[in-house]
Amino acid sequence: MARVDLRTPNKTHDWRDLEEPAVVQARRSLTRFLLCGFTFRATPVAINGVLRFRWRIRPLKLWEYARGWVAAPVTAGQKLLDVGGGGTLPPCFAATQGAEVFVLDPDTQLNQATDRLAHARGWAITTSAADLAAEQEAWPVGWPVGAFDAIHSYCVVEHIPYAGQERLLKRLAHALGPGGRMVLTFEYGEQAPGEAPWRDRERLDRMVELMMEAGLQLVEPTDFEDAGHREVLDRRYPEAPFAFGMLVLEKPLRVS
Ligand SMILES: C[S@@+](CC[C@H](N)C(=O)[O-])C[C@H]1O[C@@H](n2cnc3c(N)ncnc32)[C@H](O)[C@@H]1O
Numbered sequence: 221m222a223r224v225d226l227r228t229p230n231k232t233h234d235w236r237d238l239e240e241p242a243v244v245q246a247r248r249s250l251t252r253f254l255l256c257g258f259t260f261r262a263t264p265v266a267i268n269g270v271l272r273f274r275w276r277i278r279p280l281k282l283w284e285y286a287r288g289w290v291a292a293p294v295t296a297g298q299k300l301l302d303v304g305g306g307g308t309l310p311p312c313f314a315a316t317q318g319a320e321v322f323v324l325d326p327d328t329q330l331n332q333a334t335d336r337l338a339h340a341r342g343w344a345i346t347t348s349a350a351d352l353a354a355e356q357e358a359w360p361v362g363w364p365v366g367a368f369d370a371i372h373s374y375c376v377v378e379h380i381p382y383a384g385q386e387r388l389l390k391r392l393a394h395a396l397g398p399g400g401r402m403v404l405t406f407e408y409g410e411q412a413p414g415e416a417p418w419r420d421r422e423r424l425d426r427m428v429e430l431m432m433e434a435g436l437q438l439v440e441p442t443d444f445e446d447a448g449h450r451e452v453l454d455r456r457y458p459e460a461p462f463a464f465g466m467l468v469l470e471k472p473l474r475v476s
Contacts, residue, residue, distance in 0.1 A: 224291045224401070224439050224468055232408055232463040233283050234447040246286035251277060253313050263337065266307030266330050268375065277309070280453055280464060284374045284405045285310050291439070291468040292401035294319035298369035301395065303388070304376030306330030306347060315343035322363055323347040352391050353384030365395045371402040375464075377427075378407040378414030385416060386430055393434030399473045402436065405466045409450050412462035421446075428467065436469040 225242040237243060254277055258265045264273050267281055277285065288310070294300045296318025302311040306325030311334065315321045323345060325331055331347035338345035348360040359365050371392050377385045389404075396402055407417035408424070418424050424444060438444075450461040 226287060226290055226468070228441065228445050229287075229291055229439050229468040230442065230466065231445040232447045232449065232465045233280065234449060235279060235283075237287065238279060238283060240290075242290045243286045246289045247277075247282045250282065250285055250289070250309065250313060253316065254309060257312065257316070258309070264307075264333070265309050266333065267309075269327065269330065271307045271330060271333055281374075283464065284466070287466060288372050288374060288403040288405070289313070291466075292370040292372060292403045293317075294370050299364050299367060299397075301363075301368045301371045301392075303352070303371065303373035303392065304379075305334075305372070305374070307333040308374075310372060310374070311345055312337065312341075312343060315345050319344070319369075321345040322360075322368075324350060324352060326351050353380045353388040355387070357387070357391055359395075364397075367397040368395055369397060369400050371396055371400070373403070374405045375407075377404065378412065378417040380416060382416050385427070389427060389431050390434045393431045393436045393469075393471070396436070396471045398471055400471050401439070402431075402469045402471075403466065404469075405464055407462055408446075408465035409462035411450070411460040413454055413457040413460040417462070418465065424465070424467075431469055436471055439468045439470050 264271050294314050299320050300314045301322045303324050305311045305323045306327050307330035311321045311323050326349050328349050334347050350360050407414045410419050450463055452458050452461050
C-alpha cells in the first residue's frame with residue numbers, strides 16, 4: 221500500500237501538524253486560492269455551513285483541508301466526491317486542478333452557491349442534495365459510484381445520528397474505486413458537542429471496523445494516535461473542550 225505524505229495520517233489534531241512540509245505547501249496553496257479565487261473577487265465561501273465573505277481560513281479548518289488534500293489529492297481527470305462540501309473551498313480547489321468533482325450536501329442553498337460559481341468559472345462540479353445517510357440508498361443518477369478516486373468529508377459525520385453515519389460510511393466505502401482514498405474528519409472526545417460525535421475509542425474502532433468490512437484499509441501507519449489535546453474548538457460551547465480527528469482509508473487495488 222502506498223504511504224501518504226503525512227507522518228501520522230490517523231490522529232487527533234495537534235497544531236504542530238500544520239508545520240509538516242507537505243501540509244505547509246498545501247495550506248499555502250489553499251490560502252492563496254481563497255484570496256485569489258474568492259476574497260479578491262468579492263465571492264463568499266462556506267465554512268461549517270456559513271456562507272460569507274472571508275479573509276482567512278482558521279487553523280482547525282486548515283488542519284482538515286490541508287492534511288486532507290495531502291492525504292487524498294486528485295489530479296486532472298480524476299473523480300472526487302466531497303460529502304458535506306456545499307459552498308466550500310475544497311471542491312472548488314480540486315476542480316481548478318482539473319478533477320471532476322461531485323458534492324453531496326442536503327443544504328440546497330450551499331449547493332446553489334457552488335453551482336453558480338462552477339458555472340461562472342467553468343469548473344466541473346456537480347452537486348446533489350441526495351442523503352446517503354438515509355435508510356434508502358439513492359445515489360444521484362449518473363454519478364460514478366464505485367469509481368471515485370477520492371472521497372473527502374470534513375466535519376460532517378458528527379452531525380448525523382449514529383445509525384445514519386453507519387449507513388453513510390458503508391456506502392462511501394463501496395463508492396470508492398480500487399486504489400482510491402477516503403479522508404474523514406470528525407469531532408472526538410468525551411465532551412465533543414456535535415449531535416453524534418465520536419466520544420471514545422470504542423466508537424472510533426466500531427466505525428473503522430465497519431469501513432474495513434466494506435473493503436477499506438487504514439493507510440499506514442495504521443495506528444490511531446490521540447495527541448491528547450482537548451480545546452474549545454467551537455465558541456458556541458465554551459465549556460466543552462474536544463479534539464478533531466482524521467482517518468485516512470484506502471481501497472486496495474484488485475489483484476488479477
Ligand atoms: C459543519 S458543516 C461542515 C461543512 C464543510 N465540510 C466544511 O468543512 O466547512 C456540516 C455539513 O454537512 C452537511 N451534511 C449534513 N448531513 C449530511 C449528509 N447526510 N450528507 C452530506 N452532508 C451532510 C451540512 O449541510 C453541512 O454543510
